Amino acid sequence: MSSGIEAQVLQPYKYGFVTDIESETVPPGLSEDVIRLISQKKGEPAWMLDWRLKAYRNWLKMPEPHWANVQYGPVDYQAISYYAAPKQRPKLDSLDQVDPKLLETFEKLGIPIEERKRLAGVAVDAVFDSVSVATTFREELKKHGVIFCAISEAIREYPDLVRQYLGSVVPYNDNFFAALNSAVFTDGSFVYVPTGVRCPMELSTYFRINAESTGQFERTLIIADEGSHVSYLEGCSAPVRNENQLHAAVVELVALDRATIKYSTIQNWYPGDEEGRGGIYNFVTKRGACRGRASKISWTQVETGSAITWKYPGCILQGDDSIGEFYSVAVTNHRQQADTGTKMIHMGKNTRSTIVSKGISAGRGQNTYRGLVKILKGAEQARNYSQCDSMLIGDKCGAHTFPYIDVRNSSAIMEHEASTSKIGEDQIFYAKQRGLSAEDAVSMIVNGFCKEVFKELPMEFAVEAQRLLGISLEGSVG
Amino acid sequence: MTGNVLLQITDLHASVEGREILKGVDLTVKTGEVHAIMGPNGSGKSTLAQVLAGHPAYTVTAGQVLYEGKDLLAMAPEQRAREGVFLAFQYPVAIRGITNAYFLRAAVNAIRKHKGVEELGPVEFMDALEEKLKAIGWDSSYLTRPVNDGFSGGEKKRNEILQLAVLDPKLAILDETDSGLDIDALKTVAQTVDKLRRPDNATVLVTHYYRILTHIQPDVVHVLAAGRIVKSGGKDLALELEEKGYDWLRTEAAVA
Numbered sequence: 001m002s003s004g005i006e007a008q009v010l011q012p013y014k015y016g017f018v019t020d021i022e023s024e025t026v027p028p029g030l031s032e033d034v035i036r037l038i039s040q041k042k043g044e045p046a047w048m049l050d051w052r053l054k055a056y057r058n059w060l061k062m063p064e065p066h067w068a069n070v071q072y073g074p075v076d077y078q079a080i081s082y083y084a085a086p087k088q089r090p091k092l093d094s095l096d097q098v099d100p101k102l103l104e105t106f107e108k109l110g111i112p113i114e115e116r117k118r119l120a121g122v123a124v125d126a127v128f129d130s131v132s133v134a135t136t137f138r139e140e141l142k143k144h145g146v147i148f149c150a151i152s153e154a155i156r157e158y159p160d161l162v163r164q165y166l167g168s169v170v171p172y173n174d175n176f177f178a179a180l181n182s183a184v185f186t187d188g189s190f191v192y193v194p195t196g197v198r199c200p201m202e203l204s205t206y207f208r209i210n211a212e213s214t215g216q217f218e219r220t221l222i223i224a225d226e227g228s229h230v231s232y233l234e235g236c237s238a239p240v241r242n243e244n245q246l247h248a249a250v251v252e253l254v255a256l257d258r259a260t261i262k263y264s265t266i267q268n269w270y271p272g273d274e275e276g277r278g279g280i281y282n283f284v285t286k287r288g289a290c291r292g293r294a295s296k297i298s299w300t301q302v303e304t305g306s307a308i309t310w311k312y313p314g315c316i317l318q319g320d321d322s323i324g325e326f327y328s329v330a331v332t333n334h335r336q337q338a339d340t341g342t343k344m345i346h347m348g349k350n351t352r353s354t355i356v357s358k359g360i361s362a363g364r365g366q367n368t369y370r371g372l373v374k375i376l377k378g379a380e381q382a383r384n385y386s387q388c389d390s391m392l393i394g395d396k397c398g399a400h401t402f403p404y405i406d407v408r409n410s411s412a413i414m415e416h417e418a419s420t421s422k423i424g425e426d427q428i429f430y431a432k433q434r435g436l437s438a439e440d441a442v443s444m445i446v447n448g449f450c451k452e453v454f455k456e457l458p459m460e461f462a463v464e465a466q467r468l469l470g471i472s473l474e475g476s477v478g
Numbered sequence: 479m480t481g482n483v484l485l486q487i488t489d490l491h492a493s494v495e496g497r498e499i500l501k502g503v504d505l506t507v508k509t510g511e512v513h514a515i516m517g518p519n520g521s522g523k524s525t526l527a528q529v530l531a532g533h534p535a536y537t538v539t540a541g542q543v544l545y546e547g548k549d550l551l552a553m554a555p556e557q558r559a560r561e562g563v564f565l566a567f568q569y570p571v572a573i574r575g576i577t578n579a580y581f582l583r584a585a586v587n588a589i590r591k592h593k594g595v596e597e598l599g600p601v602e603f604m605d606a607l608e609e610k611l612k613a614i615g616w617d618s619s620y621l622t623r624p625v626n627d628g629f630s631g632g633e634k635k636r637n638e639i640l641q642l643a644v645l646d647p648k649l650a651i652l653d654e655t656d657s658g659l660d661i662d663a664l665k666t667v668a669q670t671v672d673k674l675r676r677p678d679n680a681t682v683l684v685t686h687y688y689r690i691l692t693h694i695q696p697d698v699v700h701v702l703a704a705g706r707i708v709k710s711g712g713k714d715l716a717l718e719l720e721e722k723g724y725d726w727l728r729t730e731a732a733v734a
Contacts, residue, residue, distance in 0.1 A: 426571050427571050427573060430570070433555055433564075434645065435588035435645075436556060437588070440588070445575075448573065449575050
C-alpha cells in the first residue's frame with residue numbers, strides 16, 4: 001500500500017461547539033443522596049425513587065464488564081456530575097419560554113424546534129444534558145392518542161404505564177451500565193402508541209451533551225400497543241473536549257400483538273481527536289421485546305461517533321410469528337473503537353430474525369461485530385439470517401467478528417454469511433482516472449457497501465447518514 | 479489532414495520499485511490521429527499507459543509530457559481525467575454496490591463541474607446516456623449492474639469502452655483492450671472506438687496483436703522495446719510484426 005491511503009489529517013467534527021449557557025450542575029460524585037436529589041428535582045413519586053435506589057445498591061455490587069474488545073483506562077464514577085440542566089427551566093408546552101440559546105443550539109445542529117422552521121412530518125424531543133427542553137407536535141400527536149413526551153414528565157403524568165413497563169425489558173440489575181442508568185437516569189423520551197394506531201409522523205429525539213465533566217444517562221421507553229405502528233429516530237452529538245465523557249443509556253421497546261416498532265439511530269457523539277484524546281464512551285443497553293403475536297421490532301443504527309461504542313440492540317422474540325431485525329453500519333476512524341452487534345433471542349414459534357452488519361475501519365480504528373442468535377427449545381421453525389461484512393481502509397485498522405450461535409431446537413434454520421474487503425489503491429486510482437476525487441471515491445465505495453442498511457432508514461435521515469459517513473471518513477484516504 | 483499536437487512525450491524515463499522500465503520514450507500525437515503501440519511482453523507498453531494516467535506506483539525520473547501544451551505530469555490523476563485524458567484499463571477494477579450508471583454519472587459530473595458546466599441530475603443523465611448507447615448500438619443492461627463486479631473478462635473490457643463513449647475524452651489510451659475478447663466482442667469494441675474518432679480527438683492503442691488494427695485503421699504504428707520506441711511506421715509495420723515477430727527489431731535496436 002502506498003502512503004497515500006494512510007494519510008491521516010485531523011477530522012473536522014462539525015458539531016463540536018459549546019453552548020454558553022448558565023447551567024445548574026450537581027457536584028461530581030454518586031451516592032444515595034445524589035440520587036435522592038435527582039429524583040426530587042424531577043418531582044418523582046416514591047416508587048420511582050425506591051426503584052432507583054434498588055438499582056444503585058445492586059450496581060455497587062457489580063463489577064464493570066471488560067469482556068468487550070475495547071481498551072480504555074479506568075472510569076472514575078465519583079468524578080462525574082450526574083445532573084446538569086440549563087438554569088432557566090422552560091415550561092414544556094410553550095416554546096416561547098425556551099432559552100433562545102437552546103433554540104439556536106438545536107438549529108445549528110440541524111434540528112429546528114421553533115414552530116415555523118420545524119421539519120415537516122417529524123416530531124422532535126430535544127434533550128440538552130439532563131433535561132428535555134422541548135417536544136414538538138405534541139398536540140397533533142395527542143389527537144391520535146399518541147403520547148410523546150419526556151420520560152420525566154411521563155413518570156408524573158402517566159405513572160401507571162411507566163410503572164408497568166419500565167424495567168420490564170431491561171431490568172434494573174441487567175448489567176453494570178444498565179444498573180447505573182437505572183439509578184441516575186435524568187431524561188429521555190417516552191412513547192405510547194394506542195391500539196390500532198399508525199403513528200402519523202416520525203418521532204425523533206435529539207440528545208445533546210453540552211456541560212463539562214458530566215455524563216448523560218438517558219432512558220427511553222416505547223410501547224406499541226396491539227396492531228399499532230411507530231417509527232422512531234434518535235440522533236446525538238457533543239462538543240469537542242479533551243476529557244472522556246460517559247454516556248450510558250437504556251432503551252426499552254415493547255411491541256404487543258401485531259405491533260411494529262422501527263427504531264433508528266444516527267450516533268454522532270464526539271469521537272475524540274486523531275490521537276484518541278477525548279471522546280464519548282458510549283455504553284448503551286438497548287433491547288426490544290416482541291411480546292405479542294406477529295409483532296415486529298426493527299433496529300437500524302449508523303454509528304459514526306464516540307471514542308468507544310459498546311452496544312448490542314437486541315430483540316426478545318416471545319410472541320409466535322414475531323420478527324426481529326438489526327441493520328447496522330459502524331465506522332471507526334483514527335483511534336475509535338467499537339464493539340457492537342445484536343442479540344436475537346427466539347422463544348416463540350415461527351420467529352424470524354435478520355441481521356445485517358457493516359463494519360468500516362479506517363486509520364487505527366478497531367471495529368468488532370459481536371452477535372448472539374439463540375434459539376430456545378420452544379421456538380419451533382425459527383429462522384435467522386446473518387450477514388456480517390467488514391471493510392478496511394488502510395492497513396493499520398482492524399475488523400473482528402464474534403458470532404455466537406446457540407440452537408436448542410433442531411427445526412431451526414440458520415444462515416450466516418461474512419465477508420471482508422479492503423478499499424484498495426487500485427479502486428481509488430480507477431475512480432480518480434474517471435475524474436473523481438479520492439474523497440468522493442471513498443464515499444461512493446463506502447455508500448455502496450452500506451446500501452442495504454441505509455435503505456432501512458427513513459428517507460429524511462438516509463441522506464443525513466450518507467453525509468455523516470463522508471465526514472467521518474474524511475482524511476482517511478489521501 | 480494535420481491536426482494540432484495533443485500529446486508530446488519527450489525522453490520519458492519512468493521506474494517502478496526502483497526498476498527503470500521506460501528509458502527515453504519520444505512520441506507525438508496530433509488530434510485526429512490513431513496511434514498503435516506494439517511490442518513484446520515487458521517492453522513497457524502498459525507502464526507508458528499508466529504513467530500517462532498518473533498511477534502512483536510509477537515514478538517519472540526524467541523527461542517531459544505536454545498535453546495541450548500543459549505539463550501533464552504536474553497534474554493529479556483526477557485532474558488529467560477532467561482535462562480529457564482517459565485510460566481504458568487492462569485490468570478494470572470492480573466496485574461492489576455501485577451501479578455503472580451511478581459511477582458514470584459521478585464521473586460525468588466531476589468533469590462537467592471542472593469545465594464549469596451545470597451537473598446533470600439522474601433523469602437528465604439517463605436520457606443522455608440512452609441516446610449515447612443507441613448511437614453506438616449497445617443495450618442498457620450494463621447500466622444497472624455494479625461496476626465490473628461479477629463481470630467476465632470480456633464484459634469488463636466492453637465496459638471500459640462504454641465509459642469511453644460516455645466520457646468522450648480528447649485523448650483515449652486503450653491498454654490492451656483487445657486481449658481477452660472473442661472475435662465478435664473485438665469487432666464491437668473496435669467499431670465503437672472507430673465511431674468515436676473525430677478530428678478533435680486522438681487515440682493511443684496499446685496492443686499485442688494485429689487483429690484489432692484490421693478494424694481500426696492506425697495512422698502510425700510504433701514498436702516499443704526495452705523501454706524505448708525503436709521503430710515507427712504505417713499500418714504495414716503492424717503487418718510485418720504479425721509475420722516476423724519482434725526478434726528482428728531487438729537485434730536492430732541493439733545495433734542502433
